Amino acid sequence: MENNKQLYKFEIAKYLGVSSDSVFLFNKGRVALYTILKVYDIKDGDEVIIPAFTCVVVPNAIIYCNAKPIYVDIDAKSYNIDTSLIEAKITSKTKAIIAQNTFGLAPDLNELKRIADKHNLILIEDCTHGFGGSYFGMKNGTIADASFFSTQWNKPFSTGLGGFAIVTDDRIRVKFEALSSHLITPSKKEEIMLSLLITARKYFLKPFIYFQLVKLYRLLSKLNIVQGSSSGIELESTNMPNNYLTGSGNVQAIVGVKSIRKIDQANQDRRISAKIYNELFENLGFPTINIPVSENHIFLKYSILVNNRKWVFEQAEKFKVELGEWFISPIHPIEEHFEKWFYTYGENSIAEYASKHIINLPIIASVNEAYRKRIINFIEAIKPELIVP
Numbered sequence: 001m002e003n004n005k006q007l008y009k010f011e012i013a014k015y016l017g018v019s020s021d022s023v024f025l026f027n028k029g030r031v032a033l034y035t036i037l038k039v040y041d042i043k044d045g046d047e048v049i050i051p052a053f054t055c056v057v058v059p060n061a062i063i064y065c066n067a068k069p070i071y072v073d074i075d076a077k078s079y080n081i082d083t084s085l086i087e088a089k090i091t092s093k094t095k096a097i098i099a100q101n102t103f104g105l106a107p108d109l110n111e112l113k114r115i116a117d118k119h120n121l122i123l124i125e126d127c128t129h130g131f132g133g134s135y136f137g138m139k140n141g142t143i144a145d146a147s148f149f150s151t152q153w154n155k156p157f158s159t160g161l162g163g164f165a166i167v168t169d170d171r172i173r174v175k176f177e178a179l180s181s182h183l184i185t186p187s188k189k190e191e192i193m194l195s196l197l198i199t200a201r202k203y204f205l206k207p208f209i210y211f212q213l214v215k216l217y218r219l220l221s222k223l224n225i226v227q228g229s230s231s232g233i234e235l236e237s238t239n240m241p242n243n244y245l246t247g248s249g250n251v252q253a254i255v256g257v258k259s260i261r262k263i264d265q266a267n268q269d270r271r272i273s274a275k276i277y278n279e280l281f282e283n284l285g286f287p288t289i290n291i292p293v294s295e296n297h298i299f300l301k302y303s304i305l306v307n308n309r310k311w312v313f314e315q316a317e318k319f320k321v322e323l324g325e326w327f328i329s330p331i332h333p334i335e336e337h338f339e340k341w342f343y344t345y346g347e348n349s350i351a352e353y354a355s356k357h358i359i360n361l362p363i364i365a366s367v368n369e370a371y372r373k374r375i376i377n378f379i380e381a382i383k384p385e386l387i388v389p
Contacts, residue, residue: 008253011260012164016139022168024180025248029128029150029163030057031183034245036146036165037065037096039175040122046095049121051081052330052348053355054100057230058126059331059341063238069341070094071330073348076389077290079303080107082350086115096122101130101140103326103360104156104300105291109135109143116144124148128163131156132267134296141166151252153201154324156300157259157266159252160198183247195251235333238340267298273363274299276372280379286386301326301360305387312359312382319378324360357387 005025013020026032042048044066050058052071059069070089075082079102086097099112109125116123125147130140141147146169149155151162167173186194233241259266278288291297301324306312316323326332330351331341338345345352361375 004250004253004257005248008248008256008260009164011257015260015263016142016166018142018166018168022166022173024165024167024176025253026163026165026183027186027246027248027252028057028152028161029148030061031245032148032163032165033058033098033124033126034061034064035176035179036124036148036167037061037067038179039167039172040096040146042067042095045093047091047093049086049089049094049097051098051100051102052343052351053079053102053327054126054331055128055327056331056334056341057234058098058100059343060234060238060240063341064240064244067095068093069343071343071348071351074102074351074354076350076354078105078107078292079103079354080105081112083108083111083115086112087119090115090119090121094119094121096124098124098126099144100126101128101133103303104129104133104298106130106133106135106140106295106297108294110294113144122146128155129300130298132263132298136294137296142168145169146172151256151259154300156298157256157263158198159255159259160194160201162248162252162256164248180247183245184243185247186249191249191251194249198251198255270299270363274302276375277302277361280376284379284383284386286383287388299363302363303358303360305354305357305389306359306382306385307357307387308385309357309359312385315378315381319374319381321375321378322362322364324362325358326360327355327358329355 009020009023009025012023024032026035042065046067047070048062048067049070049072051074053074062069072081072085072089074080081100097112097116099107099109101107112123123144125141125144127141127147128150131149133140135143141149147166149164151157151159153160167176231241233239281288289302313323329335330348331338331343334341
């Protein structure tokens with residue numbers, strides 16, 4: 001079992017160009033973030049700056065440290081944090097900035113590093129969407145003080161559930177090793193269930209039953225019947241769930257090794273998938289996604305805005321197109337009681353507008369001609385609802 005994990009760490013390290021001693025494995029990416037915050041001594045009363053367009057598990061990890069998330073609005077084109085707004089949010093309590101890579105696109109890391117260095121802050125890369133991309137030739141996750149990745153469903157490569165952290169500072173690495181030694185090991189039952197879910201997804205999650213299976217999985221996950229991306233308690237409160245501090249299992253390591261060895265081909269397929277959308281939107285006279293020259297961008301999602309999102313999703317089911325809904329809220333998927341997460345609704349207009357109108361077109365590894373035609377017909381059908389960014 002340990003040999004599988006060591007091999008997995010080696011493959012991650014080789015791809016990112018770091019030492020395998022810098023790689024730490026976890027059951028989920030959010031646990032990697034929490035551990036980073038702990039080893040950097042984020043504690044009661046501290047503040048951590050994050051984009052106001054993220055997943056609830058990010059502020060949760062901060063709150064589990066008794067610290068406070070501070071939200072900053074996003075740029076309307078990139079959906080990444082608006083760096084021009086950050087310094088106004090920095091106080092004497094600010095200890096870190098989380099640089100989220102949204103839908104695979106890295107933020108302006110040079111500017112974020114400048115701000116972090118100026119104010120003596122820790123810079124943490126949120127690469128849960130970004131494995132495989134780069135910024136000015138540097139691999140995502142190798143630029144800041146530390147970084148964390150997710151390998152859950154629909155991520156650049158998937159181990160079902162899973163995540164890892166990259167930490168290169170020797171002093172911090174020692175603290176990381178100490179904390180990691182206390183992580184819970186997934187049970188045999190959990191390993192078997194995860195293996196079955198991975199197999200079921202591979203063979204049965206097809207476009208014609210996609211929406212039905214996703215709804216069923218989310219329900220079972222919320223009821224804690226299966227181990228899902230988020231447990232019910234993570235979506236209802238800011239209390240740390242039982243068994244949150246869990247490490248990677250053997251199944252994740254075995255699947256991870258195979259997936260990383262195929263990542264270059266998968267990324268090439270994603271580029272092809274994105275190119276299909278670019279050509280389609282150009283033909284429709286609709287702007288394509290603008291990618292800065294600094295980026296080697298690997299699309300995780302191809303995101304656009306629409307007016308009537310409910311109707312668009314109904315059309316997606318009709319055309320059997322696997323739409324995603326990241327992020328339907330500034331702290332996805334929370335839609336009420338924002339104050340629990342220290343979020344004041346109305347303060348981040350761009351993020352809040354985007355979260356009401358965004359849909360994610362599928363970036364998939366293999367687009368056959370029949371599926372491509374369905375996507376084209378779907379987009380042509382929803383053209384009246386498209387919003388020009």
